[in-house]
Amino acid sequence: MNTLQTKPYVIGLDLGGTNSVFGIVDQRGEIKATTAIKTQGFDKVEDYVEAAVTALTPIIEEVGGIELIKAMGIGAPNGNYYKGTIECAPNISWGKGITPLADLFSEKLGIPVALTNDANAAAIGEMTYGVARGMKNFIVLTLGTGVGSGIVVNGQLIYGCDGFAGELGHVIMDYENGRLCGCGRHGCLETYCSATGVARTAREFLTNSDEPSLLRDMNSQDITSYDVSMAAAKGDALALRVYQFTGEMLGKACADFATFISPEAFIFFGGLTKAGDLLMNPIKESYEKYVMPIYKGKAKFLISALDGSSAAVLGASAIGWEV
Amino acid sequence: MNTLQTKPYVIGLDLGGTNSVFGIVDQRGEIKATTAIKTQGFDKVEDYVEAAVTALTPIIEEVGGIELIKAMGIGAPNGNYYKGTIECAPNISWGKGITPLADLFSEKLGIPVALTNDANAAAIGEMTYGVARGMKNFIVLTLGTGVGSGIVVNGQLIYGCDGFAGELGHVIMDYENGRLCGCGRHGCLETYCSATGVARTAREFLTNSDEPSLLRDMNSQDITSYDVSMAAAKGDALALRVYQFTGEMLGKACADFATFISPEAFIFFGGLTKAGDLLMNPIKESYEKYVMPIYKGKAKFLISALDGSSAAVLGASAIGWEV
Numbered sequence: 001m002n003t004l005q006t007k008p009y010v011i012g013l014d015l016g017g018t019n020s021v022f023g024i025v026d027q028r029g030e031i032k033a034t035t036a037i038k039t040q041g042f043d044k045v046e047d048y049v050e051a052a053v054t055a056l057t058p059i060i061e062e063v064g065g066i067e068l069i070k071a072m073g074i075g076a077p078n079g080n081y082y083k084g085t086i087e088c089a090p091n092i093s094w095g096k097g098i099t100p101l102a103d104l105f106s107e108k109l110g111i112p113v114a115l116t117n118d119a120n121a122a123a124i125g126e127m128t129y130g131v132a133r134g135m136k137n138f139i140v141l142t143l144g145t146g147v148g149s150g151i152v153v154n155g156q157l158i159y160g161c162d163g164f165a166g167e168l169g170h171v172i173m174d175y176e177n178g179r180l181c182g183c184g185r186h187g188c189l190e191t192y193c194s195a196t197g198v199a200r201t202a203r204e205f206l207t208n209s210d211e212p213s214l215l216r217d218m219n220s221q222d223i224t225s226y227d228v229s230m231a232a233a234k235g236d237a238l239a240l241r242v243y244q245f246t247g248e249m250l251g252k253a254c255a256d257f258a259t260f261i262s263p264e265a266f267i268f269f270g271g272l273t274k275a276g277d278l279l280m281n282p283i284k285e286s287y288e289k290y291v292m293p294i295y296k297g298k299a300k301f302l303i304s305a306l307d308g309s310s311a312a313v314l315g316a317s318a319i320g321w322e323v
Numbered sequence: 324m325n326t327l328q329t330k331p332y333v334i335g336l337d338l339g340g341t342n343s344v345f346g347i348v349d350q351r352g353e354i355k356a357t358t359a360i361k362t363q364g365f366d367k368v369e370d371y372v373e374a375a376v377t378a379l380t381p382i383i384e385e386v387g388g389i390e391l392i393k394a395m396g397i398g399a400p401n402g403n404y405y406k407g408t409i410e411c412a413p414n415i416s417w418g419k420g421i422t423p424l425a426d427l428f429s430e431k432l433g434i435p436v437a438l439t440n441d442a443n444a445a446a447i448g449e450m451t452y453g454v455a456r457g458m459k460n461f462i463v464l465t466l467g468t469g470v471g472s473g474i475v476v477n478g479q480l481i482y483g484c485d486g487f488a489g490e491l492g493h494v495i496m497d498y499e500n501g502r503l504c505g506c507g508r509h510g511c512l513e514t515y516c517s518a519t520g521v522a523r524t525a526r527e528f529l530t531n532s533d534e535p536s537l538l539r540d541m542n543s544q545d546i547t548s549y550d551v552s553m554a555a556a557k558g559d560a561l562a563l564r565v566y567q568f569t570g571e572m573l574g575k576a577c578a579d580f581a582t583f584i585s586p587e588a589f590i591f592f593g594g595l596t597k598a599g600d601l602l603m604n605p606i607k608e609s610y611e612k613y614v615m616p617i618y619k620g621k622a623k624f625l626i627s628a629l630d631g632s633s634a635a636v637l638g639a640s641a642i643g644w645e646v
Contacts, residue, residue, distance in 0.1 A: 166585075
């Protein structure tokens with residue numbers, strides 16, 4: 001009897017700015033039980049961990065007890081894999097310093113706990129349960145509020161010298177007139193190709209032209225990427241151009257990324273991918289236009305096949321198998 | 324007695340466009356014997372290998388015979404590590420197709436042979452004998468006729484899905500008015516930051532201003548990076564600005580590279596590094612200015628410590644230890 005058979009489950013924790021979602025997951029990526037708590041409202045991390053373990057206890061019993069659980073994986077903002085810490089997470093009430101979250105959970109639960117950022121968790125998730133099964137060299141780009149990335153080379157996630165490698169949302173795409181980024185610099189990929197970037201592009205296009213658009217019926221400041229996608233789905237030309245612009249920018253960026261690892265695939269994850277071909281076609285066209293000749297036609301462009309609502313939990317849980 | 328003691332040497336081959344230089348190297352990076360042949364003038368690769376083995380035979384005997392040699396490592400243009408082939412090397416008379424060079428040498432010599440491109444060889448060389456000893460995450464940038472790169476992550480060189488990863492000389496730095504690159508595209512890093520790029524920048528600066536410069540004494544088309552460095556050493560303001568521009572561009576590029584692997588160090592290799600602080604200071608200043616806050620102050624900027632004339636042979640030989 002091997003370890004995998006004796007301990008058939010891992011716990012995944014998708015630690016978001018609002019909710020913390022837990023799942024107990026088997027080797028095939030099936031979520032056997034799930035629970036959630038609010039992330040915020042705790043002054044101390046110890047109180048957060050206490051509340052989490054209280055919520056986890058009944059679902060751990062439900063699957064047969066802690067003896068059947070190999071490890072826990074956490075996907076968290078500003079997660080440092082090497083140290084198991086969350087470092088200076090500005091949006092979490094108890095996470096502003098250096099918080100040894102993995103150790104705290106490990107002490108309470110008595111199992112190994114590993115932690116990384118959500119994009120790295122997504123990459124491990126794709127390799128374990130998703131479209132990257134069997135791949136050794138690929139890049140996951142998460143297109144949500146920001147743009148995150150997880151990079152796998154030789155079958156291993158890249159963590160770099162400090163645990164913070166893989167911030168491809170912050171390569172600079174425009175040194176001259178770049179948009180202000182949350183990181184304090186200008187022109188980062190994320191300011192164009194995140195959900196908020198798409199909304200910014202729409203506002204720019206509306207301001208810089210008199211072109212009619214369904215989006216003009218809204219208060220400009222209220223426009224979200226969802227509104228842009230709805231307008232595009234109705235054939236709104238300006239909204240379609242927003243996706244064209246976004247995809248072209250992503251394709252250019254991926255062409256540069258190819259010079260690093262010559263990946264087998266680029267895998268896109270997160271809310272913006274719901275736009276489907278509207279986004280993916282310009283990405284592919286722009287990539288093939290800008291990429292170095294030796295890389296042409298080699299990389300696949302895929303959308304994550306993990307179920308949207310549970311993908312982040314699955315990604316986090318996958319780190320548990322790597323412990 | 325372990326293998327390293329019974330087989331204390333490797334052969335390194337630096338296969339350049341003009342000369343092929345061989346060295347027999349020990350574990351500490353000392354070259355015990357050396358020889359060379361012309362790379363060109365052979366119609367068939369078999370004739371090239373024949374000539375190479377004829378030149379090698381006496382130096383192999385000199386160190387005690389083939390029994391003492393563990394393997395051979397080759398650094399070559401368009402070298403594919405996975406296949407041991409040179410693929411479509413436009414400047415080598417016998418290398419225009421897909422040439423199984425590693426296999427041919429292995430058959431003739433009766434030892435394992437590994438092959439990669441010269442920048443990857445330089446990276447392994449730095450890790451084995453040079454300034455990257457003990458490092459697990461670093462980038463070597465070779466600043467010669469072109470700009471090459473070797474990227475090491477988790478202590479392993481990145482080869483990517485096809486053996487051609489690590490072409491950082493071909494990230495695009497300017498999408499609008501980029502210089503034409505040998506790869507057929509525009510704006511690649513190599514068009515600015517190679518030796519030829521430095522000469523192009525000097526010519527541009529001379530054309531676009533009336534500023535006095537020692538370089539105006541020369542025929543503009545004859546200016547090389549060496550002339551620019553000589554003028555800069557004499558305090559020529561225009562030549563100094565050329566290095567400032569080159570270093571700033573490299574610093575910007577390295578700031579983007581940090582988002583990939585968060586390296587412990589950037590290591591610069593090749594002719595342009597002779598400019599020393601003239602180049603390195605603007606690289607560091609520009610890097611710290613443009614890099615994402617979480618990476619600030621972390622990466623070292625180093626110049627290769629491998630002896631210039633033998634560095635390429637040492638780099639190639641280092642691949643032999645990895646076989």
